[in-house]
Amino acid sequence: MSQLDQAKALAIRGLRGLAGFAKGLKLSFKDIEIGFDYEPEAGLADNGDLEHDLQALLEQVGLAARAAGTVLVLFIDELQYVPEAQLAALITAMHRCAQRKAPVMLVGAGLPQLRGRMGNAKSYAERLFDFPEVGPLPDSAAQLAIRKPVQDQQAEINDDAVAAIVAATHGYPYFLQEWGKHSWEAADTSPIALEDVQRATALSIAALDESFFRVRFDRLTPSEKKYIRAMAELGPGPHRSGAVAEILNRQVTALAPTRSQLIVKGMVWSPNHGDTAFTVPLFDEFMRRIMPNNDWR
Numbered sequence: 198m199s200q201l202d203q204a205k206a207l208a209i210r211g212l213r214g215l216a217g218f219a220k221g222l223k224l225s226f227k228d229i230e231i232g233f234d235y236e237p238e239a240g241l242a243d244n245g246d247l248e249h250d251l252q253a254l255l256e257q258v259g260l261a262a263r264a265a266g267t268v269l270v271l272f273i274d275e276l277q278y279v280p281e282a283q284l285a286a287l288i289t290a291m292h293r294c295a296q297r298k299a300p301v302m303l304v305g306a307g308l309p310q311l312r313g314r315m316g317n318a319k320s321y322a323e324r325l326f327d328f329p330e331v332g333p334l335p336d337s338a339a340q341l342a343i344r345k346p347v348q349d350q351q352a353e354i355n356d357d358a359v360a361a362i363v364a365a366t367h368g369y370p371y372f373l374q375e376w377g378k379h380s381w382e383a384a385d386t387s388p389i390a391l392e393d394v395q396r397a398t399a400l401s402i403a404a405l406d407e408s409f410f411r412v413r414f415d416r417l418t419p420s421e422k423k424y425i426r427a428m429a430e431l432g433p434g435p436h437r438s439g440a441v442a443e444i445l446n447r448q449v450t451a452l453a454p455t456r457s458q459l460i461v462k463g464m465v466w467s468p469n470h471g472d473t474a475f476t477v478p479l480f481d482e483f484m485r486r487i488m489p490n491n492d493w494r
Contacts, residue, residue: 218254220243270302288318305326344359352387358380424455464476
């Protein structure tokens with residue numbers, strides 16, 4: 198934006214604000230050191246109060262974006278892991294931009310507990326943001342997600358093969374990709390048949406177990422693994438905390454710290470008071486595979 202005549206002055210002031218905001222940061226990558234071409238402007242986003250400074254910075258950049266006839270969009274993944282004080286500062290800054298009609302947008306992605314965390318950080322967050330839920334695809338969309346890439350390669354897949362993939366994946370997009378990939382590789386000729394999908398299922402599950410599921414499992418303490426395994430014993434969920442405690446022969450209050458830590462780690466969430474659900478689809482099946490016997494009790 199600093200290269201556009203109509204926005205140059207405002208954009209340069211935004212860069213000065215950024216320099217002041219980040220003056221304490223020392224960033225480098227290999228032999229590249231990241232710095233700023235402009236000196237900080239005293240009093241602009243540099244007083245050390247994150248909530249105040251972030252408001253001032255984004256407001257100034259929003260003014261430059263408006264003058265340039267463009268928009269600034271921030272994309273943040275895993276937003277549920279942002280500490281509450283920082284999350285509150287971000288929400289406040291976006292609220293200020295909305296009040297000033299500055300063209301600054303936030304697109305965040307996170308686990309289901311994100312809505313509650315943002316509400317705890319700032320009570321007006323639920324009015325400021327939309328919270329669309331991204332879950333499993335409906336059957337028609339899941340079938341299209343399998344059929345179209347196959348047809349784009351001038352090949353076909355049988356109806357029963359598509360139905361088997363949709364049933365195995367429960368319509369979750371990433372799992373559809375895995376099953377689709379392995380089914381394609383398992384088939385020698387077109388059309389892809391049910392037998393190809395059946396061979397691909399074992400490969401897909403093994404791939405997920407070694408990567409997608411395993412990386413989450415390895416982050417858990419022994420007590421957390423037991424809690425998750427008890428949930429898996431009950432099925433996909435959600436489950437009442439009392440039912441999990443009964444499986445473990447423990448009091449709900451004694452297990453509350455473990456449950457809380459699992460929520461912090463993003464392994465489970467609470468869709469309703471007293472309920473606990475997996476954040477990762479099919480994780481109950483993985484837990485029964487990796488801890489198959491009763492030794493975990």
